[in-house]
Amino acid sequence: MTVEIKKEFLEELTEVIQNRDSARAAEMIQDMHPADIAEYFEEIDLADCTFLFMLLDAETKADVLVELEDDERA
Numbered sequence: 001m002t003v004e005i006k007k008e009f010l011e012e013l014t015e016v017i018q019n020r021d022s023a024r025a026a027e028m029i030q031d032m033h034p035a036d037i038a039e040y041f042e043e044i045d046l047a048d049c050t051f052l053f054m055l056l057d058a059e060t061k062a063d064v065l066v067e068l069e070d071d072e073r074a
Contacts, residue, residue, distance in 0.1 A: 034063035
């Protein structure tokens, strides 16, 4: 089953990240697939990626890194 992430959700997530609301951001991403998180990382700046990445558990962090394009991992 493929889940489409709606533009409104991503806009809200971006706002939550920019406000550095870690509890809400963690809640919002808990059910996201690592590939979707990696794709979202490609759309936001490094500071926001770092903030969001630090909220992930170790297994999800590893899965997201695998999904990132080679040039995005660096």
